[in-house]
Amino acid sequence: MDHLTKLEQQSIFIFREAYNSFDSIVMPWSMGKDSNVLIWLAKKAFLGRVPFPLLHIDTTYEFPEMYQFREWATKFHNVEVKVGINEDARKRGIGYETHDPVTVTHELKTLALQRALAEGKWQALITGIRRDEDPTRAKERYFSPRNKDNEWNYKDQPPEFWNQFATHVGPGENVRVQPILDWTELDIWLYIRREGIPIPSLYFAREGKRYRSLGCWPITHPVESNAATVDEIIEELRHTKTSERSGRAQDHAERNAMQKLRAKGFF
């Protein structure tokens, strides 16, 4: 079995374990490449359907194309999409125009997510994080429990071996299920190419620049690139020395910024 198929088949296995283990599941959907791969894998696992809702945490700072993509893909994949916005923070005037990226990310992403979770009471969240994105994500588990405050107890994670997972959830708690944890950025692109998975066009170079990772537009910067096709992106990634999230300002605000964000519930 080739390398990509091996990853795909393990992800399908994880999806099915999650679906069997939990009564209610939600899959956050940023509409970025990873979360579109995630939808695709869910459809592989469940024979063409996504048997749980998607959740878009809308920071209100999405690139315009992302809203178009959301509308198109909702119909294309025939999925139920819920949208979570921290309206309260917007009313208080929290925004990139006036606040630092860590505060805004916390308010418009993490808190918006927490509110949506408190309302939806889902037992499990299926996330599209990968180990190669960030060293703290490298320490994650396929099934990663979160307490009532959505906090990650990274100092005492449950053991995980032989495909046996921590599937217990107490009241108010949830488990993050991470089916593409072992994939790399290159794997994602190879898979998009192999399967023909629809993605937004912001990833492709125009005038010598492209987005490698998509977030809120005020704090997401394009990288220098001439890769205008999937094949060119694949070729670029084979040789790059720039990290994937280098264009994501909130990661680099301070030492261990990601760890701090993630311990509080950020993906």
Add this chain to the structure above:
Amino acid sequence: MSSSSANPQSAIRTPQSAGPLAPEIGYVPTRLAADYSIATTETARLNVVVVGHVDHGKSTLIGRLLFDTGSLMKGKIEQVQKACAAEGMEFEYAFLLDALLEEQEQNITIDTTRIPFHTANREYAIIDAPGHTEFLKNMVTGAASASAAFLLIDAHEGIKEQSKRHAFLLSLLGVGQLVVLVNKMDLAAYGEARYREIVAEYSAFLVTLGLKPAHFIPVAAKHGDNIATHSARTPWYTGPTVIEALDGFADIDNLSAKPLRFIVQDVYRWDDKRVFAGRIESGTVKEGDRIVFSPGGKTSTVAKIERWSSPERTEAETGESVALSLTDQIFVERGHIGTHEQDGANESQQFRARIFWIQQEKLRIGQPLTLRLVTQETQAEVISIEKIVDATTLSEVSRSGADAHVARHEVAEVTFRTKKPLAFDVTGSIAPTSRFAIYAGRAPSGGGVILPGRYFQRGKEGGVAENLFWSAGRITRATREARNAHPGMVIWLTGLSGSGKSTVATELERQLFISGRQVYLLDGDNMRQGLNAGLGFSSEDRTENIRRAGEAAKLLADAGVIVITAFISPFAADRERVRSILPANRFVEVYINAPVEVCKTRDPKGLYARAERGEIKEFTGVSSPYEAPVKPEIELHTDQVTADQAVEQLLEFLAPRLELNRDPQI
């Protein structure tokens, strides 16, 4: 397919054709047609774990490997330099992996990390495992997914506790390929003698585990000696470098050629169809194959292998997650294992296993546990601990009786009894279906591999089927006994009124009950109130009373219950009749012997006093004879020992008789 409203103002347009899915107008995302030939040429990715004692340099080695192979992203070195400066340290390669603030502050590895990395020949996921004893669960997490391991030993400190324990766990986890790195050679002045000493001592240890490392390599990870290139400081070493040894690990797939094991994860009932979703853990399945599901043995034929948006194929290979539809409406659920008829799985509710225990609380006999073996889950308990091994010395730990337990970080051989029958393989045959996780709480507390034994194997002649309660045909005494994991039997207490029968019987029942046995106490009171109402105390009535009690006890024993009776039962012939209606070794006569004088002084119900006054006629020991047993199985002198001591003596005597499959001569 419908498109959303167009946004003609948008500056963002698709830079390439969206293929057949493109509508004429409106937003179109980027999409190419599927091309399944993509990436089939990508090299496989091998998982390699780095283990060893704390501070022997695991994270440093990996950091160095990343550095020497040019695998680091831009800015990474600067980031680490910044972190080191904040901690007031010189450059620390380990910080490339020890990303948590707590890890950097304490300069330790808390949790396992996995990072992709490649040499000129192959892709790897390299797994850093912590060396502290308290993080052993994280080491297990990291190592369990690896195909090969580097084990580090500090040349200066030598072989330590985790050097040995980690090797033992590697062997248990099934990580067979091993290369030992003798690290920090700089601290041993790059001396060959010290290196040879460690090689000799450690080889001797590994032999006892059945592990044979492919190589020993002297290295100084911090300085890069023998990592990517041969070091001039160890001219006496001519073996491979670490990178060469890494590329030398084999990517072993020994499951494709094994018998089929299709593990059922779920049953999906969609679109008026019922499909069985699951994974091929070993072997291959084809449409039209006859499949038998264990446990239980139901059979059907594969009608179709279902996949979504994948090339149509009529077979599925090892590692594939597919869904099967069957030709027959049979009841199959999560946990079932589909096999071919001629190569079935073992099925049992009792098996021996070698386990490791990583939870703080001790594992004890009879403690309620949950076992998960692939997708099967059952409640279970340990019914005996045969051997406990100190994983750092391989010497046996001796603990018995009430103190019998397996402590954290120990390895043991134990026998499990499960509530539901399990389908499994034994270690050394098909790895994924021969190992299980043990849950004493929310997260895995340990794991184990099933040891070979005389188990029933579906499709094979000569298996031992007696411990299967679902076997075809009638439910027999044997099948019931197998489920209870103890024989159904009658423990017949006889003795004078006041000798202590009820006291002993009540306590015996309690003790057997809390140890998980099916047990029931029949005594004079509950019999005479119902079944034997109307019977008096004449000799005839007494004989009939005992006959009925005996028949009731026999029925319960037949149902698999341990029946305790507490009747005076004064006549030997009556007791012998009960013995005669039960199978051999299923009747235990217990003589509760206390002299009549002692019984009279106890006289808890005042019966002796009333008998002596003539108010009760034919009272045993006063006005009616008591025929003491000539050859009881056991005699308890309740005038010489306390009731509790008597119960202990009785339990001690019964213990071997409560086991199944015992030699009937005992």
